[in-house]
Amino acid sequence: MSQMPHTAFLLAAGLGTRMRPLTEKTPKPLLEVAGRSMLDRLLDVLVAAEVQRAIVNVHWLPEQVEAAATSRGDIEIVLSDERVELLETGGALAKARGLLGEDPVFVLNTDAIWGPATPSPLHALAEAYDPAHMDELLLLADTGRSLGFHGAGDFFRAETGALTRRGEAPRAPWAYAGVRIANPAKFDGLPVEKFSANRIWEPMLAEERLHGLPLEAFWLHVGDPKALEDATMWMRCHGY
Secondary structure, three states: OOOOOOEEEEEOOOOOHHHOOOOOOOOHHHOEEOOEEHHHHHHHHHHHOOOOEEEEEEOOOHHHHHHHHHOOOOOEEEEEEOOOOOOHHHHHHHHOHHHHOOOOEEEEEOOEEEEOOOOHHHHHHHHHOOOOOOOEEEEEEEOOOEEOOOOOOOEEEOOOOEEEEOOOOOOOOEEEEEEEEEOHHHHOOOOOOOOOOHHHHHHHHHOOOEEEEEOOOEEEEOOOHHHHHHHHHHHHHOOO
């Protein structure tokens, strides 16, 4: 790409089921890691990367997420309201299609944290994204260089950067790190209903147009209360 995406979509509507009981009264994006909410940490990185606009979807405890996001004065915040129905990682973008524009956008899970918390991964994604050869570019975490991740991995990565799923293999070296660059046109005409991003990834995988870029930082997978505690300890120990 010739420039950094100017818009980001933050997936902030989830129920935070695995974080209960912490999320019974606090939405997951507002849980703090080392004294700062995960939402603010991501917005800090977006501002540092000179992203101009963040679309934030809301569903669970929406007033809290809205208040926290709109209190920022350093980036434009646009809300995508999913109070009526939680639409998951694919349907959320279909609903927000009219807000995304036509240029590539960042899509971020609000628990995507890495250390040091610099915008370097976003710059690397923007530099590597080539719409002639890929529809989406995913940030990938090395499963052996992470904290809080206990899964078997998601993808294998070819030398070209094209991804294939782990499938029946017992393990794969790469996990989706919760950040990607997406082409908004791929959501044209999709129904506004509950569905996962996997629905749009499948044809991309078949056509070798879903690519991945390794994260050159330490990945913190903040999926449950123990992982939140561990991430807080790690960040404090490293001065982040």
